[in-house]
Amino acid sequence: MIDGATREIWLHRVLFVVLALVFLFFRLLPIAEAMPAACAGDGWCRALAWLSRMPGPDLLLCIVFAWTMRRPDYLPALLIAAVVLLEDLILLRPPGLWTALVVIATEFIRSRVALTRELNFGVEWLLVSAIMVGLLVLYRIAFGLVLLPQPPFGFAMVQVIWSILCYPLVVFLSRVVLDLYKPGMGEVDAYGRRL
Template sequence: MVDGATREVWLHRALFVAIALLLLFWRLLPLPMAMMSDCAETAGWCRFTVWLNRTPGPDLLLCIIFAWTMRRPDYLPVLLIAAVVLLEDMLLDRPPGLWTALVLLASEFVRGRVALTRELNFGVEWLLVAGLMVAMLVVYRLVFAMVLVTQTGFGFAMIQVAWSVLCYPAVVFLSRYVLDLHKPAMGEIDAYGRRM
């Protein structure tokens, strides 16, 4: 028989996979984009929606990975993160494994500092995550530049990082108050009896 703590871990892992698949499905949808010619004679609101349609959205999956790894590292094992992000690489036509490796390195960096981040206030946590996101972007683009692969403009990529950084507090809020994912307390142990 499965105890309550183990059931909760597996339920959150299944929930993570479901959220990741839903986000991936949303990104693959062929959503219509408004044309600028349709907005030629209308108010600024239409021009704003065209601009919004053409800018990249936040990487919500990355925000979830960071938020959950900071709060409950036992809910997201390395293999689960690797499988989900590698699937995303394949379906979004990215070089398979590069972004996955960067996400794994960043998430393991965070996981290795759970004891430190437990004591940090949210502002410092937010700065840490923002720094990691910018570092991941720079390394990703440097690898592309080294192998001479064409890539989108740096400003376009930075907009996505900026959106991700701005959406991180909302992801943390929803994770904390809707899913009850809080940072582990001092001396708290996980479902397997290990100190978190």
Template structure:
């Protein structure tokens, strides 16, 4: 059964939806009611980047966009802004899948970190240009730093728990299709 799920994109898509629902549920819980608490990492973003670096065919854009749009609406962010930034970042990674396949983990981590920082700056620029209220800069930077630090843990758990790995060059699935 696990071997079947290893190559079944629909199993991973359902798993992604379940994890996204779990992460959103935890973010909506009133656990951080103390003033001055540090924000947690954006685990959903780390999960998407980790999966996009390994198997971009498991996460199509029609699955990512609605998840983040719902997250925008429930977390009271400007609807569609963060969604658009995530879609742009994931499509950037999807277009470079052949290059990311050959990267070692340190370079992959730098690429994911750079994308997270670029997304933060693009979001702040868009909010500034539209004259919307900006979240505190320190809060946003700490969240991005936590996300950067959490990325290796998410990659490791994805590999151990879900056997999600980069396919080797020339590897084929059970049906003879190149991965």
């Protein structure tokens, strides 16, 4: 029989994989290509078509950071690496580069969990925002070093800004829907283990 704490950890891990696959599915849908064909001359429709060509937020990255900040035991590094590597392969990004950067960023957060527990949300949001911008810069530097073509900086920055703006929503939904919160200093679970 599996105890409650172990079951909760594995349920969150399975939920993380399912959410990652759902987000990946929606990123693969050809919405931007279908919108202009459906718009004949309507101004609102053309505005929606323009918006559909803009990059959206990286919700998977927001979930990874929010969950690692709150409950690092729910997302081990190997699970994060496997999911992000799958995303790299399916989205035809250089395999492993974004994965390595995300794993390094989550391990940076994981190593400072004791310090970030007592941070208010504003400071946490600033920290995550700085990490997201840092990931973008490092990713673009790596592309530049090997002379790979990359999207314009403004296009990539829009996605980072959207991700930063969506982070509070992801944290709110994780807290309200999944009851995922930062444990306090010295807090223990039902079995007496430190969180």
